[in-house]
Amino acid sequence: MVMYIQFFINVFLFSSFNILISLSFSIIYNLTKFFHIAHAVVITLGAYFSYALYKQIELPLWFAIPAAITGATMMGMLTEIVVYRPLRKQGVTPMSMLIASIGLYTLLQNVVSILWGDDAKTIRSGEVTVGNEIFGAYITDTQFVIMFVCLLLFCLTLFFLKFTALGKAIRAVSNNPELCDIYGINANRVILGAFAIGSALGATAGILIAFDTDMTPTFGFRVLLYGTVVMIIGGVGHTKGLIWGALLLATAQHLAGYYIDSKWMEAVAYFILVAFLLWKPLGFSGKRLKKVEI
């Protein structure tokens, strides 16, 4: 019984990360229709900036975290302004955007490596606590806060997309760019806004993950790939599907962790991805998978 509760706690914790990451990624993806791989660096930078401000300069935590999120968000917006916007203007294919994005990721990730080194860093302070006991299972205060913040941000973002002017514009442009152009919605500004929101969410997720586990310059890439898998199995353009996708992924990974070995958890995520692409290519939602268009 205790084992089951611990299992559910772990699954929920892991899914809440993944929901946040995939949400931050899919806001950008739905709008620009290409895989913004450099988003991984924004996630990493959120964690590393807060490490630099909190641990190296020793600023108080309440200042360090918002500043780190702001810094990483600026970086995300900068990638859009410096690289993606000129490329869009030239009308290059999503494929070329993806290659530019891979280049950008390689570039920035190595800058992080040079600045902070490749070894694992942590922003936790003090000793590791056992945590609170709930029916014999353990959960630390930090993990509790993480789950709460993730779910809160998810709900807030959904409200934001539904009710604010920018949120509506984002949904409108992801739905039909040409019509928005006719109605005089400035697509570039909307995309920049989406990059800002997506980057802020991604950076927050990065910080939360860094509080739960350690960070290395490449951890953003790993979590981003989980986020992508969640997005694909949840159904692209289907925000609520992300919850199902994240829960399915986390459950499958943790089952594999318990019954086989935790070292295979990463491989399991991709087996699920391939299985979904084979048998349920539309994910949980009904949206069509991208195919060659006539």
Place this chain on the structure above:
Amino acid sequence: MIDYLLHLAIFIGLYAMLAQSLNLAAGYAGLMSLAHAGFYGVGAYTTAILSVEYGWNFWLNVPVAMLVSGSIALVVGLAALRTVDDYFIICTLGVQVIVFSIMNNWMELTRGPLGIPGIPSIGILGFTLDNKMAFLVLTVVLASLQFFLIRNVMQSSFGNVLLAASEDEIFTQSLGKNVASAKMVAFTLSAVFATIPGALYAHYVSYIDPSSFTTDESIFILAIVVIGGRKNTWGSLASAAFLVLLPEALRFLNLPNSTAANLHQIIYGLLLIAIVMRKYKRILIKTMSKDKFLSV
């Protein structure tokens, strides 16, 4: 000194072969794959396991490695080729991660992070290729063989279907060409060819571990192809030489080792972005595709 130059030449040869085999998929068929380091690793690991555990020789190992890698590619292709563009890349990235995690975690088969030491040198007609000169000759011979094979395949009718499909897939299908199977064959062939440099690498360094076949390595190989120009076989060779020699040039800057490695990646990251920005395209890549397709 001369040994060092030979060593560099061998590595240029290996990466040129890798880039050419990836060019088959990424260039001609338009299938940007990030699984290439995985297939490269399959070649290296198959030959390492067969020769260390069972004492097979290189010439038997390579066909087996080709078979293994080809069948993996066939299965992967079944799933991945249902998708296009960015989905395809994520799919192949997944395969790369799975293959890497098998190399890193399946202790009984691959010894995991410990790697496989003591891979013997290649024997040929009673000679053992244990000096660098002989190995370089073998590399060059195999590389040129692969070069001409790929060239001939691309000039066959199969190559024309691929070229046409990369220009306009729907139109090619409307001519009654089977685009799906052509892509499948191209992807599988590219995986099969990637095992040859893999096997050569294993026998050359005589010790392999998973760290040579990471996602970063896949990105590196893709960068070689993109920087050299897709569908441009000579370009792949030139950019392989450039990117392999670049870290050696960076040594003159007297940086610490880890920073030099990062700087190397930063440079090809920048080059990738620069290539895509069309302004620089004319300087860096010669796009042969259009003229070539029109002349076919």
